[in-house]
Amino acid sequence: MKIELINQQKIKRVNLKQLRKYLKKILVSLSAKGGSASGGNISSKELSILLCDNVCIRKLNKKYFKRFSVTDVIAFPLTDDLGPNYLGEVVVSVEEAVNVAKKLKLKWQDELRLYLIHGILHLLGYDDRTKTAKVNMGKKQETILKNISKGKSF
Numbered sequence: 001m002k003i004e005l006i007n008q009q010k011i012k013r014v015n016l017k018q019l020r021k022y023l024k025k026i027l028v029s030l031s032a033k034g035g036s037a038s039g040g041n042i043s044s045k046e047l048s049i050l051l052c053d054n055v056c057i058r059k060l061n062k063k064y065f066k067r068f069s070v071t072d073v074i075a076f077p078l079t080d081d082l083g084p085n086y087l088g089e090v091v092v093s094v095e096e097a098v099n100v101a102k103k104l105k106l107k108w109q110d111e112l113r114l115y116l117i118h119g120i121l122h123l124l125g126y127d128d129r130t131k132t133a134k135v136n137m138g139k140k141q142e143t144i145l146k147n148i149s150k151g152k153s154f
Contacts, residue, residue, distance in 0.1 A: 075122035090119030
């Protein structure tokens with residue numbers, strides 16, 4: 001598994017080494033559970049993770065989805081463009097994770113973990129556009145969270 005990790009935000013200090021370990025745990029957990037929504041193996045897949053702020057994610061929302069708002073995570077499946085082993089890119093707003101965590105009285109790292117899992121699941125074909133799909137995706141996220149020990153914060 002190859003993970004490209006880019007940190008373009010300055011909202012919070014992120015331990016990229018610990019975050020990389022966490023991302024690998026997510027992918028190992030998904031590989032053990034059948035991986036993608038279609039059941040394919042993901043152990044040899046590659047992906048990119050971009051950590052950004054709300055300004056960046058708002059611009060991406062506007063450019064690619066004609067939405068003029070902030071979102072927590074955007075997933076860009078890019079398998080067709082960059083080869084069969086490349087899943088795509090997950091863009092996560094650390095700033096949004098901090099804001100939401102504060103409202104929910106959670107650790108921002110826990111919220112960021114959830115966003116990362118959510119984005120990776122989107123790359124694997126899961127969606128949350130219908131009520132049923134959203135429930136199924138939520139269950140998958142919770143299963144992954146339970147399977148992965150939180151370890152050190154990033």
